[in-house]
Amino acid sequence: MNQQTPQSRRVGLFVTCLVDLFRPSIGFASVKLLEDAGYTVDVPMAQTCCGQPAYNSGDREDTIAIARKTIETFEDYDYIVAPSGSCAGMLKKHYPALFKDGDWAERAKAFSAKVYELTSFLTDVAGVDHVDVVHPGSVTYHDSCSGLRELGIREQPRKLLKSVDGLEIKEMPESDVCCGFGGTFCVKYPDISNRIVEDKTDSIRQSGAKTLLAGDLGCLMNMAGKLQRQGSDVEVRHVAEVLAGMCDTPAIGRRKD
């Protein structure tokens, strides 16, 4: 089957702009999980953002320029992994659609075939079925839209979470419903976004879980921001932090006392 050992297989980590800027600990947790699975991880410095803000604002020209840069930067890796279903979905599903034909279409297609969201890579490619960490307490998991509907990610994070010692998953109602983030949507239509995230925080509270997890920092910042504005003490973290056993950093939107 696999001719090479995992160690000889190189993963290019697509950090994502939000993780880079707002929460590096998710990046380090991702590196740890990938290294623990036996892969060599590299973080190319030439990456910026997947281009979704431009793409979803109708700016094709900038989207294509950013996509070309990203493909050039990552196409030599065996795998490209992102701790985000939304960014991975952009790289995997939307980049190939940007190029009609010719050389770039071929390159985008070959690149796309190697792109994975983190938890999906760990379970579906690396064959990881448990992690050796402890996290006492209850968590609830929000299925971010792009990961769920573009990449079919639902069971993968739950499977890994179930192997965490002491962790209990308390599902919220409608975990598959949008949190109202939607990238630029949340600032273009703040009032509508607010109603949607209010419904989401209601669901989170109904779960009774102590911690909210998801695989996308954009959604997490949106839900954390709303929970904190409402005075909730639910902790919000990226799933990678829990799976890597790296929860020393204060939760999203919190600081050390």
Place this chain on the structure above:
Amino acid sequence: MEIRSPAFKENARAALDDPQLRHALEHVKSGFIVKRAMAAEALPEFEKLRDSSKAIKDETLANLDKYLEAYETKVTESGGHVHWAESAADARDIILKICQSVGAKTVTKGKSMISEEIELNDFLEGNGVQPVETDLGEYIIQLRGEHPSHIIAPAVHLARSQVEADFRRVHTHLPVDRDLTEPVTLLSEARKVLRAKYFQADVGITGANFLVAETGTSVIVTNEGNGDLTQILPKVHIVLASIEKIVPTLSDLSQVLRVLARSATGQDMSVYTTLSTGPRRAGDPDGPEQYHVVLLDNGRSSMIGTEFQEMLRCIRCGACMNHCPVYHAVGGHTYGWVYPGPMGSVLTPSLIGVDKAGHLPNASTFCGRCEAVCPVRIPLPKMMRHWREREFSRRLNPATQRYGLKAWAFFARRPRLYRLATSIGIPVLSLFGGRGRFKSLPLAGGWTRHRDMPAPEGRTFMQEWKQREAQKQGARI
């Protein structure tokens, strides 16, 4: 109807502040979604039927001219008349002329969104013909002087108590002490009142869920049977339909019907599925003396061959809006024109122009739930994105958005500059995020109006990573 789509944001604000509407929209969320999921689950071949329904509509659209002509031929052969209406005004004139030719005073109407699109009721009333809506939801909407807020459940935004008040206001010939506390009592009262209207009507106007090219048949599906009485009792039946309603054969029809009701209401089939072919024939026990079909284009043919062609597959089940978090938040009237929800966000700009309807394709989180449930697999988010592209290339979106985006893209396209800017900016921003979050933040008012903004942890990941790698290198030497 008046186009209120440019005021989408104001409409949304008003809708969000309406507690009664919020309560009504809960029903959309809880009812439709669960029922559709159960219906889909119960039919093993449901996903395959979605594929074949998509294929049927694609084939139709690829040869639309051929199928429309075949349809016209069959309608004519069966003794009916086909009228081609390029615009809404054409359709209105054709319908009025038919009504006047038989001296019609009242017309009964089955549910038709096309009728809303061409503003038929106001026009007929203005010309001395009284239209009477016979679908319960449409009847209520008509009494209130409103427009439908949902394409299959026009009065879904209303509470029972509001309908009761309307009935008491209008049905003054009925005893004041009658009991109207149950939905079923409202239904039977409407049925009683409407029953008389069917017999008075000179003309019955229905929409069409499908038109069958093979046989020249128009098809309606209803749950109340009102459509049947509308089209069978008066001496003239007018079918008002848009050109994309065609399916090639009866066999195609039977496939698409299997996904329609399941996607819409979660029923296996609607209660009534009625096929009409031509006027009453000699020996038929009932049926209209005249059978007319008004085929409306109104901008649809210009969608053929563009990135919006796939929208014409739509069979108007309403599943997209039933599953849309934005629709759940603001309801159908917020969209400001005939078609709400995701299908409206793609169709409306095609029909009234993206300059007026620009908010609609923008007001989506792209959560993809609409596409996930669409029975004919219309890529709604993708097409909303195409509208944003058209808007962007025509510079129709606000200048602040454009410049902000361009400034961001300038850096995103230049990794070295991006690194430099973020490695200075982010630690500074982090420094100000005292408690780990911001209650307010310049230029982020849209975010902080409703929620806190988590502050950056400290330095960027790239700064930290470089340092870690450098230390590793150092350790090796």
